[in-house]
Amino acid sequence: MPISDERQTPSQRPPPLLEFKDVNTYYGELHVLKGVDCSVGEGEIVCLLGGNACGKSTTMKTILGIVKPKSGEVAYAGARINELPTAERVKRGIAPVPEARRLFPRMTVLENLEMGAFTRDDTAEIEIDKERVFALFPRIKERLKQQAGTLSGGEQQMVAIGRALMARPKLLCMDEPSMGLSPAFVEQVFDIIQAINRQGTSIFMVEQNANMALSIASFGYVLQTGQVVLHGSAQSLRDNEMVQQAYLGRMKA
């Protein structure tokens, strides 16, 4: 039975850019997402917390159209997108920063960034976005000619975020942005996520590092075995006893 959070007041949230309504997905016989309702409002940072195999990655794949829901509705910018292919979703402004970066390893950093703008033809605007990425990540600019596969994990994460920004997305979907990064780098990545958000991009983030995620998010969902068991403002989730025990590593005093 989902636990509702009393302090959450949906009316205070901005209008939704992305919305899941009673979404059910299956892998063959396996029921993965069970009636998931969640949304990302315009300009929000929303994080999805949960342990292993709770359906976080499936949620991400459902947003991107790699997994199609069996029932329910996925709506984006006011339109139902359940059946839309991934390429079309990217064109409409949903850009993923996939788990484990997934750069094109034998392309240069510059080529990787250019692949991010694959769906666009506005050459002049693409150049502007390239400069915007360099401004966010000065390190990238120093390594444009280097093969992406030879970069360190943190640098790869920067390029992966940069590549997603090259699509000029309205919604950036980040799958475990802190995974495999050193603590110093994690902090840097989260600062950058906030900077991107301030420039007007909504952010949906799946994250194991609940502490970090809740510190920058405005709203959060907790997923357990495919169900949303808890949702509320980031502050209310940080104060929630169950979240503290399960994800923030704090025991009851």
Next chain:
Amino acid sequence: MSHWDVLLQQVINGVSLGAMYALLALGFTMVYGIIELINFAHFNVFMVGSFIAMWTLEAMGFAGQSHVLYGLPLIGILLAAFAVTMLGSGILGVAIERLALRPLRGVPGTAPMITTIGMSYILYNIVLLGAGADSKNYTNPMPKTAWEFGGVTLRLREVLLWTVALLLMLALNYFVRRTKMGKAMQAMAQDQEAARMVGIDVDRVVIITFFLGSALAGAAGLIFGLYYNYTSYLIGYTAGLRAFTAAVLGGIGNIPGAMLGGIMIGLIESLGGQYIAVRWTDIIIFSLLVLVLVFRPTGLLGRAAPTKS
């Protein structure tokens, strides 16, 4: 003829064969590169290509090898024949992908590969039933012009075939490295899911890859006919298997590797035939393949599978 002349002559022959194998190997390597499928239908797309080319030349009023052209008319006719053949073979390749392979996309295991073997047999039998089992005397407007350098003969037709093969490989190289669709192909070869996530329409890239690979196989089919002056429903097997070996030798999935492998197989065939014996050619080729796979499993220019970091 001094033994140097013999060697040089066989190198000329080997490069001609190698250019043909290279064009054919490119189709194997490109398709494998993007969807990790070994497309055995490719053997007989090559064979059908040589028939399309022969019929095209016949339709333009040529028959047998008596009607010979020179200069611009020759180049015009060759261009037309290559264009029609490549278009026809390309469409055949796309049809195979669309009808037989796309429904199996995402099916794990060997089912798609077995399907390509089935498609190969279908093409083989259609040509056998439609055109008959006898070898066809190839329509060939190429003159017998040749130059003698000491004991070495360089024929005009060889120079022309090298030129065509080289231009096609340069064009492919340009396409893959410089165009947006070419970059999409590279991206798909490196990480299919990531390619999908930057908005690449994967089905479209697969279709274009089949079209290009099959068009090159058609060009190789025409070169086969012009080089050997015959074609038959049987030619796909031997040439296809050697070209496939060339692709693996160079590193399957690697475009320069296919070109290098093709030329190597061509040279082994001609030099092996001269210095050892023709009946040993296949043994040498496949022994070399085994050695490469044992000591360098990724092929000569192949890279190890990218590590998932």
